[in-house]
Amino acid sequence: MSEKAAIIGGGVIGGGWAARFLMNGWDVSVFDPAVDAERKVNEVIANARRSLPALFEASLPSEGTLTFARGLSEAVDGAAWIQESVPERLAIKHSVLRDIMRDASDEALVGSSTSGFKPSELNTGVATPPRVFVAHPFNPVYLLPLVELVGAATIVAKASDVLTSIAMKPLIVRKEIDAHIADRFLEAVWREALWLIKDDIATTEEIDHAIRYGFGLRWAQMGLFETYRIAGGEDGMAHFIEQFGPCLTWPWTKLMDVPDLTQELVQTIADQSDRQSGHHTIRELERIRDDNLVSIMRALKGRDWGAGAVLNEHDGRLRAKPEGGLSKEPIRSVERSIPIDWTDYNGHMNESRYGQVFSDAADTIMAMIGADAAYIDAGMSYFTVDTHTKFIDECRAGDAIHVDTFILQGEGKKLRLFHRMIRDHDVVATCTQLLIHVSLETRRSCAPTVAVAAKLASLVEAMAHVELPEDVG
């Protein structure tokens, strides 16, 4: 039987919690008296349905049942987890938490999504001994793993297990403090951003650029200290802080209450950094960082967004090199190096990425005959319907490869290609590929335009004298 979560407050955070529990197999009951709460929660869940399953290489459990309760008691009844996500006003939170306490079972875990209040504040006049804990998530709750947990140790340990089981990353905050940990950084950055805009130094867009093309990419993977540990190099973290420290006394900001960088504080940071990252050398950390950055930026290329859009533009410049005319040679359809994110547990390029290279090779031929991005936008394309791939040798990250492509057939709807993937002078794989011209509207085969058919015919004509290799399929 599914466990039940009660979500009290159906805004974007409550909706995110509902989606997170629901899609991990929990039954969810939402209570929010606002008239549009049901619509808003369903919109968040719709977003979650289209994105959350994609994070995993296996199916999630079957979705639980979602209900919208008419009252708080009904929502809370039988719930193993109760999550309060009402507006950030202490009086409102107290009132709702007291109602929850009245109806909750003794075993229920009662979390608050508060971004600012401490458990001691939440529990005052609500629960003795203190039972409510902070479970502070980050928007979008259904995707971002982080949740800050603050509260009584035994209760928080149980909560951590539950959150781990729904694919979250609990961070147990050891001492209660206003705004926990992450939001203190968000606040600090927010204040600085307000000053920059007020003084007309930067616009919102320029500030976003300063973040997402630079340190944002570092922080997505390593955070602050591991990044700086690398910057400090072999001289170590204490040396780095002593170098960087003085900058803190410069007139760099209007917010200038800075802790004294005593020898003791420097040593504390250096020791903590050793415990955190000391099992990797700086060289190892550099390469981990670089591989992560390459993978993240390549992921953003696929979305044509942020740093990825910058790289796509540069691909365009790299490809704009003048090309020679047609000759008796096969077509050099791909020329690239093998990125780290294409390798697998065998330490070599995964078989599927050979397919990626041959797919890219076909794209080059399509572009040559006018079946390019504009043609695809206009509603026609080629689909691959059959491939036969022979894997002859391994490729590793960093290998420079190219593909020579031969046209075996190009008439009517059919385009049959033979690709040889080559590293130095060795053939590492071959692929015979049958593509069919299609309408992207009907998703069915159809004849290409006259212009594309004509270009294909002249390419076939020009290639007629190219000798086919012996390994052609």
Next chain:
Amino acid sequence: MSEKAAIIGGGVIGGGWAARFLMNGWDVSVFDPAVDAERKVNEVIANARRSLPALFEASLPSEGTLTFARGLSEAVDGAAWIQESVPERLAIKHSVLRDIMRDASDEALVGSSTSGFKPSELNTGVATPPRVFVAHPFNPVYLLPLVELVGAATIVAKASDVLTSIAMKPLIVRKEIDAHIADRFLEAVWREALWLIKDDIATTEEIDHAIRYGFGLRWAQMGLFETYRIAGGEDGMAHFIEQFGPCLTWPWTKLMDVPDLTQELVQTIADQSDRQSGHHTIRELERIRDDNLVSIMRALKGRDWGAGAVLNEHDGRLRAKPEGGLSKEPIRSVERSIPIDWTDYNGHMNESRYGQVFSDAADTIMAMIGADAAYIDAGMSYFTVDTHTKFIDECRAGDAIHVDTFILQGEGKKLRLFHRMIRDHDVVATCTQLLIHVSLETRRSCAPTVAVAAKLASLVEAMAHVELPEDVG
């Protein structure tokens, strides 16, 4: 002929600049009197060689020539770009910049990597009219696109073109200010982090977790304001600021000089946000954000790092579901949904990702016969040597699919599989796959261990009664 860049100062930043220019086809001359500068620069370039080419789907130009100059004059001679990256002390920078001015050609662009000084400070006693500009990059310089440009408008415009041509993203800072833009945020976060450590609220590791499992993932793609625009929802940015604003007066931090949130400042921010992101609805921005997050976190899965490691652990939990014994059914080797980063310009799953699914299917069979992660660590595995794939129907992001696998042959070194990829009840692709057992040491074929051979034999035996489908290759 290649252009020449002079890199003055060969630390991690100077080395990064050298690598960035060199690998984009520029000749590079480095000057740094330190005895170990050559070694350090070469180490940075080695890192760049293994990572930078992987960002692109085309080859970079041939590398330029790298030289280490005996003096500053020799380095600067004939250089079109001169980049100063000496220690962050104004007297040292002035001295080096005066030497550069003496030897630079009139057309040379002279940038400083300073993270703190303003162009007016750098040019004092160095160049009239002011010629030195700030070109502030971010570590690792060879990978991160951002570079802040501050200085005379006409010079900075030329510099921007050059930096774009070496795949960077110039951000022109309109008014000079201490620490430009990005480092003001880094400083604000650094100060807050020092307080948290000093007061023993959080360790370096806990702080890094608070960043990289949460808002760091948001900032890698959208930055601060576009993210908050989404949080504000359909009510708009001004509403969001008015809601969030009051938090700034709470006792959340020891750094409390906060600008007044006047109506005018709120309106300025809202207007700028409209200009930046107003061409997308909030719903569109949510989906862009979610697709980016999925792609970034999936990229980190491949590196088993940060948020990606959290997801891999959860994959393990999802797969730990009890499985039934062997039966007369084919093996359910894959069960998953299609992620957004597997789709291409045709709006459907790219052909190479069908290959990914079949590769994963083979992994399941390997794990069943004991050729699992531990076996691979011990030095043996199976390599795919031949595949024949028939693409029958399209798959789109979000589609739930599974794979039924039949064992056609399993004896000696050979393992021949037939996979049917199924959506609902329709076969969308089939693949015949020949795998050969190999030693990962010699990278040559060899017999599997007795244990694996025995498990394979019993699997083949158990599957002997499974009827092969008609579409088997």
